[in-house]
Amino acid sequence: MSGVKVVLECGGCDAKSKAFYINQKFRSFSGRGHGLGVYEVESITSKAPDDWCVFDLIGCTYCPKCTAEIFGEQQQDKADER
Numbered sequence: 001m002s003g004v005k006v007v008l009e010c011g012g013c014d015a016k017s018k019a020f021y022i023n024q025k026f027r028s029f030s031g032r033g034h035g036l037g038v039y040e041v042e043s044i045t046s047k048a049p050d051d052w053c054v055f056d057l058i059g060c061t062y063c064p065k066c067t068a069e070i071f072g073e074q075q076q077d078k079a080d081e082r
Contacts, residue, residue: 006044008052012066017049 003023028037048054051064
């Protein structure tokens, strides 16, 4: 498979995601597939495995378990403020 192989690593534990690939496609302005155009690159967030938090507010990536722990703590903090 062509493209860039990506493996996400959790910033809260040692978990790693399954490998996936990010590809680029050429789109010509004329629609013929050659000549002047642009390369469109797939985003990591669109290809990442479900439940992985990719690039949170501070740029960290978390596995589903750590994501649940973090958001659970945030929800508990909001409930305590009320």
